[in-house]
Amino acid sequence: MQKTLRSPRHVRLVQLIIDERKASGLSQADLAKAISRYQSVVAAIESGGRRVDVVEFLDLAETIGFDPHEMLRKVAKISRTGSDN
Structure with a gap:
């Protein structure tokens, strides 16, 4: 599995x-x-230097106000190589 x-x-x-x-x-x-984190943690997520785990993702969704299911559907449309399915 690729990184x-x-x-x-x-x-x-x-x-x-x-x-x-x-x-x-x-x-x-x-x-x-x-979300009781440092701003540098949010910056690291947004710069792509840090992964978001499932629980953290749900906390972000709740706090920001987006539908986590819909966001994952959008992400799932991207193939592992970068093209839309």
Whole structure:
């Protein structure tokens, strides 16, 4: 199995999280405070340098206000090589 960090699906997931955070009006600092993390953790996620585990993903969805199922559907449309299915 290939590494997932910075894979096409990981890149898509990160971009969707960033888009949703910005659309919600939250800054990285606001989000970090809401999930009891440092802003640098949010920055590391958004720069693609850190993976998001399932529980953390659900916390992000709840805090930012996006549907985790819909986001995963969008990510799943990206093949492991980067093309849309």
